[in-house]
Amino acid sequence: MEQATYRTLEYDRIRAMLADCASSVLGKERAAAIAPSSDRAEVALRLAETSEAVRIAGFAAPPLGGIRDLRPMLKKVKLGAALTLDAFVDVRSFLYATRNVKEFFKALETDAPLLKEAAHGLELLGQLERSLDNAIDEHGELRDDASVELRRIRRERAAAEARIKDRISAILHAPEHQKHFQDAIVTIRDERYVLPVKAEYRRFFPGIVHDQSATGATLFIEPMAVVEAGNDVKQLTLAEQREIARILKSLSLQVQKEGATLTANADVLAQVDFAFAKARLAERMKATEPQLSDGRETKLLAARHPLIADENVVPIDIELGTRFSMLLITGPNTGGKTVSMKTLGLMVLMAQSGCFLPVAQGSQIAVYDDVYADIGDEQSIEQSLSTFSAHMTHIVAILQKAGPRDLVLVDELGAGTDPEEGAALAMAILERLLAIGAATVATTHYSELKTFAYTRDGIENACVEFEVKSLRPTYRLLIGIPGASNAFAISQRLGLADSIILRAKELIRADHAQFEHVVSDLEQQKRLYEQMNADIAERQRHAEALEKKVAAQQADLDKKKGDLIKKARQESAALVRRTRREAEDIIDQLKKQFDDQGIHARQAAMQEARRRLTEASEKARPGIVGQKHLGKKIDLKTLKPGDSVYLPKLDQKGTVLELHGKELEVQVGSLRTSVRAKDARFLGHAGAGGGETLMNGAKAPLGKAGGKHAWASAGNGGTGVYRQSGRGTTDLLGKTATARREIDIRGLMVDEAEGVLGKFIDDAQIAGLGEILVIHGKGTGALRKGVQAYLKHHASVLSYQFADQTDGGTGATVVQLK
Structure with a gap:
């Protein structure tokens, strides 16, 4: 690109700022020599490198201290000269810096492929580093043991x-x-x-x-x-000096031998230092990474000129290459036209140098082959050129070189000569640039050019906003609206006589006055729409905030709901496990009693099982009146043979046969037993019809009818008493009486079948069965395999085999129980 463009856009100041951010001489030199690239791939690579450095610098500072410029020393040793101790201290510092940078990137967990690859190319010179450490101490002096x-x-x-x-x-x-x-x-x-x-x-x-x-x-x-x-x-001093010279010469030869490696390492360290210099500059400017457009589209949002102080700069939005390739900016002097144009040009140079831009997120920029700028007064006394001539000379050169992928910036196009001729010449130049296809930004005061922009495709009007009441520019760039000159308003505010202003308005052409009026209306509408857009944006932000709040509340409710369900499931599972353990304990105890211990031991076990099952049933149904509360305490004076009593321990009623002091002989079904009077409850005297007469005049329970609890009718207006039968005992006796030999588990899953089969085996053992038949069907064989695997490890199973063909063959399994 042209050096004149760098001077015009003050690109050298960006270079200086970048060099100030570097840590080493090598990095500063690279920053001072940076130049924009027109290769889009290279620009993308530069920006990616800067992005990695910004990301790393956000949480870790790379060890860039100690990087020395070894080029003069390497040049000396290449010529055969010996280095001084100070030079060797710099070489050792450089070696330390190389090792630290390489280890930093080796341990780095952040994704940074470009910088990691560069650091991977650093070659550690361990032998040279050890030689220098052995010869030179931490103070830079030669050690006594540098040689024997x-x-x-x-x-x-x-x-x-x-x-x-x-x-x-x-x-x-x-x-x-x-x-x-x-x-x-x-x-x-x-x-x-x-x-x-x-x-x-x-x-x-x-x-x-x-x-x-x-x-x-x-x-x-x-x-x-x-x-x-x-x-x-x-003499010893001279000998010492000769030995020191020999040692330094030896070390110099080692440095000379590694000269190529040291030079390569210096290039890598310079690259790394330069990348982090760009990251520091981005931090200072509060800059962001621009997106590179695939075509010629440039759209900078809230762009700030990097050389204007933060408290003075006014962010502007610049658009070019989207709907139009040429932007014509009009407006009063000192309104910010030139600054807007320079901002765009400097942003292009910075982006193509790999620097982040002081713009808002979402900005994109095109990559241009070249940037041409004709800005400012270049009048030359030595060359006898007027301002107009100097500008025109430069524009001629630009028209000869500009291409469709270039950016052209022209300030005050056609100024410095007759207004009509200057305006016509400016339109012709703009037409030529439009035909070339170069992206162009031009500033002007000519009203004819405002109309010209309306009548040509690819050109868009823009202006810098001016506040008439305060006679001050706002420096905001408004695209799509041409700027009014505001000459009459400014002159009137400055004190020019009203009569002169009225006469001037009479002299101005009607079409020009009408155009200025249209421009003024457009500016007012622009402000109105901006205010409306701001209100809409504020409402939208408020709505989005409410949506986020509702979503957060919903997520919180869903979490609480899930926690409650999870807790309920855990409690339910715990209850099931506890109940299963209790049932398994009862069954195990019953199994242990079905051996040769005798009938008394089995009866005691059954009674204990009934008691535990009854208690478990009552705990599970806390609102029901237990049968152990039936009747009343026995009065031996009134008790006679034939009276009905209830035995809570057996959960049965019986008939008194004989009285032996405080013991009773009671008939319970076909069983005769002796119990103490305090262990029985009085139900009624013999001879009462329709059941035993209770003390409150009600009827005693008549027993179970069809498996349901029965009620005795209440007499004398008394209330019925509900008697819950010993469910565990009844179930146990029922299982003994109605036990089946076979069970059909077809259609069940393996885990479901295991639960059903285990319960069936327990019931069969209680009923005294020695053999059962399990019908599982043939199907895919998965259920058969699962059942037989379960039977193989069941403690109550003696053996098992497939059934006969008459009983189902391989679709059923005969199980022998212990």
């Missing part, structure tokens, strides 16, 4: 210096020499240890004079006693 020879030399030199200090100290503190010294201190001259001796006592101190004071009163003498030792120190 250096350690020996420094140790010997230290010992020689210590001997010198001891000898000089002895001379310095000798009592006979105290008056000979100017000061009782040891100093160094020409790297030799000397004493400050007064000049008049020179003869008392044989040795070498290395220096004297400015007045000549003090001589700095190296005593002969330490001269030889000083010579040794000097």
Whole structure:
């Protein structure tokens, strides 16, 4: 692109801002040299890289410190020169930075394929890094153990210096020499240890004079006693310097050997630093990532000129390349026309450089091959060119080079000459640019161009808003409405006589006045519609907020409903499990009694089972009156044989046969038993018809009729007493009497069949059956396999096999019970 365009749009200031955001010299150089690209794929890659850096910088700061510019050092070692210790410190810092950046991206969990791939290309030079660490300490000094020879030399030199200090100290503190010294201190001259001796006592101190004071009163003498030792120190110092030079040369050769790798690593670190510089610039500008349009569509929302302070900038919406490829902006001077045009041009340059834009989310921008700008007064005295000539020279050059994928920005088109000729020339130039197909933004004051835009497809009028009452521009860009000059209103507000303004209105052409009136009406309608749109948007936001609130409440209700259902299911499942466990305990106890323990043990077990089942039944039906409350306490004085009594423990009624003190012999069905009188309840005397006469005059329960509870009629106005029979005992006896040998489980699922079959086996055992027949059918065989797998592990099953053909063959299984 043209360098003149960069200067016109102040692109260099963006470069400077970007360089200021870089952390290293390498990053700053890359930022200062950045240039827009016209390749859409490359622009998309640049923006993607910036997007990754912005995403990473949002939660983690990359370790970019320590990146040094090694190019001068690499150039020196390439020529065979040895580097200094300071240079090696920079090289080591660079190696540390390389390792830190590589490890940072290796541990990074954020999706950043471009930057991760770049960091993956960093090559760690572990051998060189270890060599530098072994030779140079954290203060940048050469270590004593950088080599065996250096350690020996420094140790010997230290010992020689210590001997010198001891000898000089002895001379310095000798009592006979105290008056000979100017000061009782040891100093160094020409790297030799000397004493400050007064000049008049020179003869008392044989040795070498290395220096004297400015007045000549003090001589700095190296005593002969330490001269030889000083010579040794000097030789060791020279040896040390030679060994240091050898070590630095060796390290320099290692750096030279890795020169290509260091250069490649420097390029990668510069790329990473530059990417995060763009991220920092985006943060400073509060910028967002623009969408790249596939065609020529550009639509910037709330665009802010990046070089105008936040407190002064006015966001504008710019549209180009959608319904029109040319935008004609009109309006008064200092209204913001040029700033609007520069904002668009600078946004294009920034986007094509890979920078985020200070625009609202949802903005999109096209990629242009080139950007041409003719903005400002370029009058040249040296070239004898007027303002009009300078502009026209530049426009001629633009028309010769502009293509259909370029962006052309022209300020005050046709200005600086006769208005009619300038307007006609401007229309001709716009027609040419329209024919070329270049995206164009032009500013003008000519009313003829406003009409011209209405009569041509592909051109749209726009204006910068101006508040007539305050005589101030609002700097807002209004697309679709041409701007009025407002010359009369401005002049009147500034104090021009009304008579002059009235005369001016008489002189203006009628069509022009009508056009200005139409423009004014359009602007008013524009403001009205904007206000209406703002109200609608506010109502819409309110409605959306209410929808979100209702949705949240509904979600909360659904959650509470689900929690209640889940809790109820859990409680129900727990109740079922508890009931099953109790029933299984009862059945297990009953099974254990059906062995050779004897009839008494079985009866006791059955009585205990009846009691537990009765209690469970009463707990499950808390509102029903239990039968154990029937009758009243027995009075032995009135009790006679033949009277009816109720035995709660057996849950049966019986007839008194004999009385033996406090014990009764009672006939219960075919069973005769002895019970204590306190364990029985009196029902009625013998001879009462229609059942036993109760103490309250009611009839006792007559027993079960058809499996239902029966009622005795209540006499003497008494209330009937409901007697719940011993359901567990009745069921048990009923199962014994009506037990079946076979069960049909066809049509059930395996898990359903297991539950039904387990209960059937328990009932069969209680009834004393040794063999049962399970009819499961043939079908797919899934039910048969599931049933036989269940029988295989059942504790009460002795064996099982398929039934005979007469009993169903493979469609049924005969089970032998233990």
